Amino acid sequence: MKTRILFSAIAVFVFASGLMAQIEVLQNTNRDFSVNLTNGITDPVTYTWNASGAGITNSAAVNAITANTVNVTFGAAPSTGNLTVYGTANGCSGDNRTATINVVTTLTFGATFADASQTVCPQTTTNPTGGDAAATVVNFTGGNVTGISYTIDNGAAVSISFEEAKTSCSLDAATAFTNAQAGAHTIRIISITGESGTTSLFSAGTEPTHTINVTTAPEISNIF
Amino acid sequence: MNKKFNKTMRKILLSCLAVAAIAFINQSANAQQTVQTGASVTYKTGGTGSSTFHWDVSGTVQSSNSDTMRYTWSTVGTFTVNVYGISSNSCNGPTRSLNVTVSNTLPVTLTMGAISSICPYQDTNQPTGGDPISTLTFTGATVGQTYEVYYSIYNGATFVSSNSVSGTLTTLTPTVTFDESFTNTSGSNITREIRITSYTVNGVNYVPSTLPSQNVTIYSSPETSPISY
Numbered sequence: 001m002k003t004r005i006l007f008s009a010i011a012v013f014v015f016a017s018g019l020m021a022q023i024e025v026l027q028n029t030n031r032d033f034s035v036n037l038t039n040g041i042t043d044p045v046t047y048t049w050n051a052s053g054a055g056i057t058n059s060a061a062v063n064a065i066t067a068n069t070v071n072v073t074f075g076a077a078p079s080t081g082n083l084t085v086y087g088t089a090n091g092c093s094g095d096n097r098t099a100t101i102n103v104v105t106t107l108t109f110g111a112t113f114a115d116a117s118q119t120v121c122p123q124t125t126t127n128p129t130g131g132d133a134a135a136t137v138v139n140f141t142g143g144n145v146t147g148i149s150y151t152i153d154n155g156a157a158v159s160i161s162f163e164e165a166k167t168s169c170s171l172d173a174a175t176a177f178t179n180a181q182a183g184a185h186t187i188r189i190i191s192i193t194g195e196s197g198t199t200s201l202f203s204a205g206t207e208p209t210h211t212i213n214v215t216t217a218p219e220i221s222n223i224f
Numbered sequence: 225m226n227k228k229f230n231k232t233m234r235k236i237l238l239s240c241l242a243v244a245a246i247a248f249i250n251q252s253a254n255a256q257q258t259v260q261t262g263a264s265v266t267y268k269t270g271g272t273g274s275s276t277f278h279w280d281v282s283g284t285v286q287s288s289n290s291d292t293m294r295y296t297w298s299t300v301g302t303f304t305v306n307v308y309g310i311s312s313n314s315c316n317g318p319t320r321s322l323n324v325t326v327s328n329t330l331p332v333t334l335t336m337g338a339i340s341s342i343c344p345y346q347d348t349n350q351p352t353g354g355d356p357i358s359t360l361t362f363t364g365a366t367v368g369q370t371y372e373v374y375y376s377i378y379n380g381a382t383f384v385s386s387n388s389v390s391g392t393l394t395t396l397t398p399t400v401t402f403d404e405s406f407t408n409t410s411g412s413n414i415t416r417e418i419r420i421t422s423y424t425v426n427g428v429n430y431v432p433s434t435l436p437s438q439n440v441t442i443y444s445s446p447e448t449s450p451i452s453y
Contacts, residue, residue, distance in 0.1 A: 023453070035448040039411035045446045068448075087446030092343030093350045094409070094445040157452070191453070201453060 022198050024102045027077035029203035034069035035085055035097055043089040055081030055103040077105045107200035109142035109192035110208070117211035122179040124217050131181075133212045135172035140192065142200070145169075147193040153185050165195045175212065182216040255429070258325045262433035264296040267305055269320060274309025278316070281305055297326045332364040332425045334373070334436060339418065341441040345405040354406040356418060356440040362396045362425065369393050369426040377404065378417040386421070408442045415439050
């Protein structure tokens with residue numbers, strides 16, 4: 001049985017875990033960070049961001065933003081930065097959320113897909129299980145890995161936690177591409193977390209990728 | 225040790241005092257209370273070693289044999305509430321008494337102003353939140369007198385806690401802060417009632433027949449996910 005069930009059960013947005021998450025990024029890159037409301041408050045919310053440390057070069061710009069997403073630019077390695085945010089509604093402020101960022105020249109962890117691509121038939125009425133990419137092996141470098149996060153076509157990030165640290169995994173992304181989605185789709189690994197708790201966060205364009213080529217199934221007319 | 229912890233500890237201590245607010249019995253002998261006719265008052269005593277209690281009001285034995293006794297004052301006059309404990313081997317302890325004057329009108333009355341909606345307490349970003357503020361009006365008191373106002377918090381009909389606020393009257397309309405540190409992360413506003421159960425001015429405790437109360441709306445603080453990327 002595929003491991004998709006396990007993966008799906010724990011698939012969530014990728015969060016910098018804990019109150020003081022350690023994130024490792026490449027120097028001179030940038031990345032979006034965001035938070036979401038979790039208690040369903042309906043009043044207008046503004047966000048107070050506080051970026052600090054030499055590792056973040058656009059702190060002033062980040063600190064001026066009141067939206068739930070900021071784009072952070074990292075400086076030269078080695079350096080560190082801290083990113084803190086809290087929400088305010090009705091003049092009432094919530095808890096801080098914090099991430100600690102280490103700027104490095106080379107990420108601790110890397111990953112390579114065993115296969116660069118695969119081809120799948122689309123999901124149709126006569127092929128209801130089609131459109132689902134087969135599991136593909138991902139080999140890690142840099143040490144034992146306890147979890148990864150990935151996106152499909154830059155959509156919402158999905159995280160996977162391993163019950164035991166490992167140096168490779170079988171990534172079985174749950175997809176259901178249809179005929180209308182024929183063409184190339186990309187799985188991107190956006191972060192890798194190791195046993196030490198360090199998360200290597202890939203900058204845009206440097207992520208390990210795997211391409212899913214969805215073929216076109218024949219479409220025929222009604223019987224006449 | 226943060227403010228929330230300190231407040232919690234203070235509340236634990238004040239829970240005894242707040243009980244005393246509705247029951248002077250365990251204070252010094254012959255403490256003084258003035259009650260408005262129609263007021264229902266719960267009296268309480270403390271101490272150790274008692275398995276049952278004996279209550280009477282000016283000699284009329286009451287049915288309660290616990291450490292609390294509720295009494296509704298319907299007759300104008302001067303009365304004494306007495307209580308003593310009885311040990312498991314039937315030994316009576318010393319009697320504690322409270323002198324109660326019952327009148328149709330209280331010489332010192334208290335009203336409570338409306339309470340504005342407040343932010344909840346949050347230790348880092350809202351450390352002064354969670355405390356309702358109201359303006360009290362003492363009628364019949366004198367500037368310079370001391371006061372202590374005993375109150376209970378209710379969530380609907382459910383009792384939550386008791387506490388008190390005290391000071392010296394620099395004005396007859398002091399603005400007081402109820403040290404509650406209400407929290408609310410529910411995502412919706414919540415309402416709590418602050419009900420004054422009695423008040424003491426210059427050592428005399430007063431219990432009105434209609435207890436002043438106000439509702440306070442406590443906004444929810446926005447709770448966010450950890451930072452995602």
